[in-house]
Amino acid sequence: MNPYPISPIQIVSIIFSIFLLVLIAILIRKKKIREEYAILWILIFLIFLLLSIFRGAIDTISSLLGIQYQPASLFLILIASLFLLTFHFSLVISDMKKKINHLAMTLSILEESLSEEEKNSS
Amino acid sequence: MKLLVLIPAFNEENTISDVIEETKKNLPEADILVVNDGSTDRTKQILSNHKGIKALHLPFNMGIGGAIWTGFNFFCKKDYELLVRIDGDGQHPPAQARSLIEPLLKKEADLVIGSRFIKREGYLSSLHRRGGIKLLNILTAFLLKKEITDNTSGFRAYSRRAANLLRKDYPFDYPEPIEVYLLSQKGLKIKEIPTEMKEREGGVSSISLMHSYYYLIKVLLTILVNFLYGGKK
Numbered sequence: 001m002n003p004y005p006i007s008p009i010q011i012v013s014i015i016f017s018i019f020l021l022v023l024i025a026i027l028i029r030k031k032k033i034r035e036e037y038a039i040l041w042i043l044i045f046l047i048f049l050l051l052s053i054f055r056g057a058i059d060t061i062s063s064l065l066g067i068q069y070q071p072a073s074l075f076l077i078l079i080a081s082l083f084l085l086t087f088h089f090s091l092v093i094s095d096m097k098k099k100i101n102h103l104a105m106t107l108s109i110l111e112e113s114l115s116e117e118e119k120n121s122s
Numbered sequence: 123m124k125l126l127v128l129i130p131a132f133n134e135e136n137t138i139s140d141v142i143e144e145t146k147k148n149l150p151e152a153d154i155l156v157v158n159d160g161s162t163d164r165t166k167q168i169l170s171n172h173k174g175i176k177a178l179h180l181p182f183n184m185g186i187g188g189a190i191w192t193g194f195n196f197f198c199k200k201d202y203e204l205l206v207r208i209d210g211d212g213q214h215p216p217a218q219a220r221s222l223i224e225p226l227l228k229k230e231a232d233l234v235i236g237s238r239f240i241k242r243e244g245y246l247s248s249l250h251r252r253g254g255i256k257l258l259n260i261l262t263a264f265l266l267k268k269e270i271t272d273n274t275s276g277f278r279a280y281s282r283r284a285a286n287l288l289r290k291d292y293p294f295d296y297p298e299p300i301e302v303y304l305l306s307q308k309g310l311k312i313k314e315i316p317t318e319m320k321e322r323e324g325g326v327s328s329i330s331l332m333h334s335y336y337y338l339i340k341v342l343l344t345i346l347v348n349f350l351y352g353g354k355k
Contacts, residue, residue, distance in 0.1 A: 104181050
């Protein structure tokens with residue numbers, strides 16, 4: 001059982017986490033965000049939701065990690081999540097850049113062959 | 123021997139015509155391919171006025187590595203056998219291109235580099251750049267047990283095998299030093315011959331003073347990662 005009485009901030013964070021999860025679900029349904037990119041977001045929002053519901057979890061994590069000031073462990077989790085997300089974006093961007101370069105290269109070679117053919121036919 | 127001369131050009135309206143004419147004069151049997159790397163000046167119009175050359179126009183500026191990589195892909199697709207790279211800024215002397223091909227024809231090497239530092243004549247780059255080149259040389263000598271005196275020189279000739287290998291996984295940001303590492307790791311032979319270079323006549327270097335140190339750090343990082351990773355395989 002949760003030994004803490006429910007506080008206003010807890011209600012706000014639970015509602016906010018659920019809102020974000022629903023938002024992601026809608027975006028996936030509308031094909032506005034690809035599942036592969038949404039997985040990390042869903043995972044992070046789920047963690048936030050669990051932390052909001054079980055307030056004692058933060059205290060447990062703090063004492064396990066030897067953190068005196070409990071909110072610090074919340075920030076730690078938050079920053080770690082953001083790190084993961086931005087790192088994931090770097091991977092995606094690098095991959096996209098590679099593909100764009102490949103497209104540009106192929107396009108330029110195709111253009112050249114086309115203009116060569118036009119010259120030959122005229 | 124089907125020979126292709128690759129001329130990467132980014133905003134080289136002042137020099138590109140001379141480089142093309144010089145190349146035609148010195149290597150009349152070669153096909154000339156200019157890769158216009160998203161130039162914003164008159165380079166494209168100038169190229170369309172030249173008869174008997176091939177030109178690829180990249181839709182955006184990919185950087186020198188991207189332009190070379192595009193050239194490699196064209197080279198492999200069209201079944202050429204030898205590739206010579208001459209930069210569009212007029213630093214590289216087309217008159218000496220033939221001596222770059224010689225070792226390839228004799229099958230002595232797969233990559234031939236025209237080095238400024240064997241005879242130490244002509245333009246030798248600025249002082250702080252020479253320092254960077256020196257550092258790269260020391261690292262190359264240490265990691266590859268091989269002495270390359272001018273690892274950043276872009277005046278190079280490639281065999282088909284070398285171009286095909288490099289095309290697959292090309293280091294876009296800083297191609298010259300990494301080429302040496304990639305090819306050495308695959309056991310290809312590299313040879314240097316003495317050349318003279320001029321200070322660039324026009325355009326802007328792909329590496330400005332501000333970026334020189336950033337470039338050096340990136341190159342060192344890539345070399346180390348490549349070496350460690352390549353060593354494990």
